[in-house]
Every structure is written in structure tokens, then in C-alpha cells.
């Protein structure tokens with residue numbers, strides 16, 4: 285739950301999405317809750333099919349009629365679940381916007397990019413063609429398109445993939461939305477172009493206070509960009525934490541497995557040949573059922589009977605604060621550069637994270653708006669000798 289005084293820019297509570305087709309029922313999202321504050325970047329991670337995109341599409345009110353949505357999505361005090369289409373159309377683009385993975389499918393190939401950015405302004409702000417054109421050029425400039433006045437006359441196919449993605453961002457932020465959802469915005473791009481796009485997103489949150497929900501598979505991007513992380517598994521939120529806590533002291537066994545499945549050069553050598561990539565055994569559960577127990581239980585090495593009988597709620601955990609624990613958090617954070625790998629090979633020299641010189645130390649980052657939470661009866665111990673029992677956790 286949000287502890288800061290300011291209301292969240294976006295508040296999602298107990299969101300559920302069920303698709304009903306003639307042949308099956310899919311519980312794509314089940315009881316998901318999160319908040320995001322102005323100027324914050326919340327990364328949403330999890331294996332393919334865990335419900336990241338469906339969550340965002342539900343928040344935007346863009347799901348097909350086969351989907352039924354439950355719970356609450358509050359945007360600046362306005363409830364979006366159950367709102368009618370005309371109200372949603374008014375909100376989308378103006379107060380909340382989304383950028384997608386593949387800009388070529390979202391841009392109109394027969395209109396210039398200046399026209400496409402300008403159209404959004406004209407539709408939502410009722411300004412004239414000439415003013416819209418001028419403001420479109422300003423927006424293209426803001427997202428880092430060189431010579432924006434000339435490029436505004438280009439068609440999408442005349443731009444590189446990275447430039448097209450910048451155009452999508454310009455369209456998304458044209459009306460200065462409070463919340464921007466970026467669904468895998470850098471996946472199809474090479475690493476240097478990706479870095480440029482992430483810088484644009486960072487500058488938006490700093491300059492305009494945009495709250496950004498960043499959906500990504502790339503844990504390096506998460507480490508480098510996010511303030512907080514939401515981990516999803518099989519349609520449920522299983523862990524939420526400030527980014528350095530999540531990387532340094534993951535508490536849900538699934539999160540730990542997810543981090544262990546990322547290649548880190550030098551780790552194997554540093555760990556005497558033992559540091560292999562750790563696969564999570566077993567398979568992701570089918571979403572056609574909605575079990576009333578922990579869905580990760582069949583794959584979890586910590587599970588006991590209770591995990592197979594009762595569904596663990598998302599509970600606040602005590603944050604690791606002792607100096608030694610703090611160092612471990614830091615170490616975890618430093619393991620991941622922007623590409624999911626340290627910039628140089630591993631120990632004995634500890635690698636610097638990408639862009640560390642310009643970015644504040646993790647300890648200087650803004651205070652988290654939410655505590656560390658995990659949906660687990662037996663959260664992974666911070667130290668093996670300190671296995672905590674549920675009753676020792678500081679529930680709040």
C-alpha cells in the first residue's frame with residue numbers, strides 16, 4: 285500500500301481478467317494490486333504469458349469483449365473499470381497512454397510522422413493544424429529526434445526502428461499524460477538504441493513527473509531504470525519491492541529463480557565452476573484453473589503442505605537493514621548492467637553498473653512508496669541461518 289501522503293497517479297486493486305471463449309476459460313490476471321506515484325518507474329517482470337500485457341491492456345480499457353474485468357483501476361481519482369467507452373476514449377491519450385513493442389504496426393504508413401503526432405494534439409486539445417504541426421516538432425525534439433522540423437515530413441518507413449519508437453513516445457506523451465505504460469519498448473532494438481529510448485523515459489519522469497509502468501523481460505533494464513519492481517507469476521503479483529532490495533534480497537522463491545536464470549559473465553568462474561545458470565524446474569501452470577493455493581508450489585523447493593492448501597496473500601516483509609545485508613543488496617544490484625550483464629567480467633574486481641557515474645547510488649534513490657511485499661508463506665531467508673517464520677514478519 286502507498287505510504288506517502290500524495291495519492292498515487294494510478295492505483296490498481298484486486299484486478300482480475302478472465303477470457304471466456306467457446307472452448308476454454310483463461311484466468312489471465314488474478315487479484316493483482318499495485319500503486320504508482322508521479323515521477324516513479326515501476327517495472328513489471330515475469331515469464332512469458334504471466335499476464336503483464338493483459339494487465340496493461342485492462343488498465344487502458346482496451347481488452348476485447350471476450351474478457352471480463354473485475355477489481356478497481358483508479359486514475360487520478362477516476363474509476364476506469366466499468367467506465368463507458370466514451371469516457372475511456374477521453375482518458376486514453378490525455379491522462380494515460382501506452383507505447384507498444386513494435387512501432388511499425390502502430391504507425392500509419394501513409395501519413396508523415398509530424399502529421400501523426402499533430403493529429404493526437406488536434407483530437408485531444410482542439411488546436412489548429414498549424415499549431416499542432418509546431419508542437420509536433422517540439423515533441424519530436426523532446427524525444428531526441430535530430431533535425432525534428434525536417435524529420436516531421438518523413439514517413440515511418442524512412443526512419444530507423446529506434447527513431448520510430450521515439451515517434452511512438454512523442455505520440456504517447458503529446459497530451460502530457462500522468463501515466464505512461466511502456467510494453468517492452470526496447471525489445472526489438474539493439475543495445476545502444478535501447479539506451480537512448482530508456483534515457484528518453486528517464487527524462488520524462490524527471491522533467492514532466494510522468495509515472496511510468498515499464499513492462500520488460502530484460503532485468504538489466506529493470507536494474508538500470510526502475511524504482512520499484514512488481515514480479516508476476518501465472519497472473520498473480522508475487523513480489524513487489526524497491527529495485528535494489530529485489531535484486532539484492534529477493535524474498536519470493538520465484539523471484540529468486542528468475543534472477544538465477546539470468547546469465548552473468550564471470551559468475552561461473554567466480555563461484556568455482558558452480559555458478560551455472562539455474563533453471564526453474566517444472567512448468568508454468570495452466571491459467572484455465574484458479575487454484576486456491578500457491579501456484580508456484582509445484583516448482584518450489586521451499587514448499588510444504590500449507591503451500592499446497594492455502595493461497596498466500598501479498599504481505600509486507602521486514603526490510604533487510606543490517607550493514608552486512610545492505611552490502612548484499614548492493615552486490616545484487618551491481619550484478620546487472622543495462623544488458624542484464626555486468627559491464628566487465630566478474631570478481632575479483634567487482635564490476636561497475638552501467639551509467640553508475642551519472643546515476644545516484646541506490647541508497648540515495650527516492651524512498652520507496654511501498655514496502656517489500658511477497659506472496660509466500662515462507663519467504664526466502666535473507667541469510668540461510670535466518671529463516672523467518674511467517675509470524676516473525678512485520679505485517680502492516
Ligand SMILES: Nc1ncnc2c1ncn2[C@@H]1O[C@H](COP(=O)(O)OP(=O)(O)OP(=O)(O)O)[C@@H](O)[C@H]1O
Nearest residue numbers: 303310312331332333334335336337338339348571
Ligand atoms: N484475447 C485473449 N483470449 C484468450 N486468452 C488470452 C487473450 N489475450 C491473452 N490471453 C492469455 O492471457 C495470458 C497472459 O497473456 P499476456 O500477453 O498478458 O502475457 P505476457 O506476460 O505479457 O507475455 P509476454 O511476455 O510473452 O508478452 C496468456 O496465457 C495468454 O494466452
